[in-house]
Amino acid sequence: MVVPTWIYLIVLFGLSILTILREPIYICILAAILAGLATHKLIPSFKPQLIKARLCGTDMHKKDKRLLPEAVGVVSGMSYIVCLCLLIPFPFVKWFLNEKNGSQLNQEEFPHHKFEEFIAGILSIVSMLFLGIIDDVLNLRWRQKLLFPTIATLPLLMVYIVSYGVTTIVVPIPLRPIFGRIIELGPLYYIYMGMVAVFCTNAINIHAGINGLEVGQSIVIALSIIINDFHFLLTGAQPAVEAHTFSLFFLIPFVAVSIPLLWYNWYPSEVFVGDSFCYFAGMTFAVVGILGHFSKTLLLFFIPQIFNFLYSCPQIFKLVECPRHRLPGYDEKNNKLYASRADLTLPGAVSKYGKIILKIFEFLRLVDIEYDEKTKEMKSVNNFTLLNLFLIKFGPRSEKNLAYMMILVQILSSALAFFIRYKLVDLVY
Template sequence: MEPLLLVSPVLSFVVAFILTRRWIPVAHRVGIVGKDMNKPGRPEVAEMGGVPVFAGVASGLMFYIAINSFVLNQRSLNLPLFAALSTIFMITIVGIIDDSLGWKIGLKQWHKPLLTIPAAVPMMAAGVGISIISLPLVGTIDLGLLYPLLIIPIGIVGASNGFNMLAGYNGLEAGMGVIILSAMSLYAYAMGDSWVAMIGISTIAALLAFLYFNWYPAKVFPGNTLTYMVGAIMACMAILGNMEKLALILFIPYYMDFILPLRAKMKTEAFGKVNEDGTLDQPYNKIYDVTHLFILIIKKIKRRVYEKDVTVGVILLEACIASVATITFLLLY
């Protein structure tokens, strides 16, 4: 890999860090704030932290495209890279709209997938990905036009909306993003798709810069702007790097987080029951969220559960899944 390309993640980190730090006071000044529901008194925290993160990711990827074009003369990669960047940008706009309306009002559940469908068009039109897939008990199938017209939009809409589900705890969304993207980037690089890995590495750099401000106690929230964007990036990487199966496995905690609240007809929230000393209890008698499960498990181990304990627990679960899945796929393929 050209050493100059490593400037891309550095640029992503620097831009995201500087803009996030400056965004926090601006958000408070103009009233773009949300309540930290897992803390006593529910203090107000800056919202829409995904905006500076997007700026960081976009800066890094644009620099990468420039180096590919004018230094390495690899212009053949420009089409899929710009297609991915266009999809990411359009998804981010949907997140900004959702955040602007507020989490209590927000977009209705059926609005979100509907509005994210157009964001898949750039990836569909670019003709990226491999339409030949291998299924257990079925064998190899060539999906042909079904791949760009059906699989790509389902993947982008599903990942962007799915990654938005497991959230609400300081550092959780960004931390999960770092783990999943690290696994995908490692696999892509090992398979010879270093340009796909660079998309993930640039995003990881921006997320790490954001985590400095988002870790417990958070000074800024990611908002749907970040979760939609990161989910879309994962989908784009899976399509461009032909690693859809790995991506599906990495989303196991999100499947759990979708299934658990179905028992309550999706009318529950992930937040814990906050005590005066800052500890958390289960908000319901039953488990309706992955975070509720970790509150229960950690409470049996150490009795007093804090928000950061839940965040670390969920991230460690994802890290275990990512490690096993990535090693298995590298050995198999």
């Protein structure tokens, strides 16, 4: 692919400005813009190659059942990794520019722990992107998908152990008479961080199934964390400033490479993002949350994903019949989506505990159960996903309209997260 001349001009102009500014964050923004432009140009060129490699799938929610390239998230992932690798020196540029004994680096002040965190974060994201590609090719089982993030998180956990080793948590005010102000969790703290990584990488993958949803929700989450980062940069103390600057170096390029992918993945989609995008996006969030020391705040921005996971648990853990795909159904006549259903008449479709859960969900009006008119036995139930729940509550609608609704839910959830984080937190901590 021939790189247009104007891109070189932008690079030269940007470098001349940055030479004067010497501000790492501006370098990050410029590199992110270039990575985004490169991604926008690369995606069309990769489409025929992916189809030729048989990494493609049918868009089931379209009348023409088009064959689209899958795993295009790999293109965004590659651009992202290249961008991060090029950015490695810049968060530490002031130490390299610090003159001592001529132009020697001041080794005593250099933040080796931050450098190690940055490299470990990149390594974890690269590992997760690679494992996502394997999943796109081999179509792995859910149990195997849960194992992958655990392996990819090991570099993060090792760096955390070496650099900090802090395994205490602050107890919420209502529980302090029982447990005290601080609890030492020991190894349980590392298990918690590993679970955060596993959840983040799979939560986006579970909350998917329509054009634009995977990338759209990821961009909203990333922008929410970026807003939170800038809040701390303007008002926080030095340790918080360092942690949230670290977060920005990961998230600004992520948003930049995700926007072109959303452009091609939005309704009517030209590409599928694949599991590779969901995995590397989730691991990016896990990296900034764990190494930035704001994992609880991070989880607040995952409210829809947390609800969707908890709602899906009866099917994920086989308490209720779980089809291979739980995508919404498609009505070709009206060009609308409707809630897909699980057949409860199959042998072993509902366990003893599954029946109890179905009754509870029915009482809470979270499911639509179809009963046999004669026997009064349960015949079918909607699949337990947030998409199907919305289709039950608001009726069949177009895929584009449903995508807008889901993105709006994500935005409103982020607003709720900010309210909890900055208004209600004083009642708890």
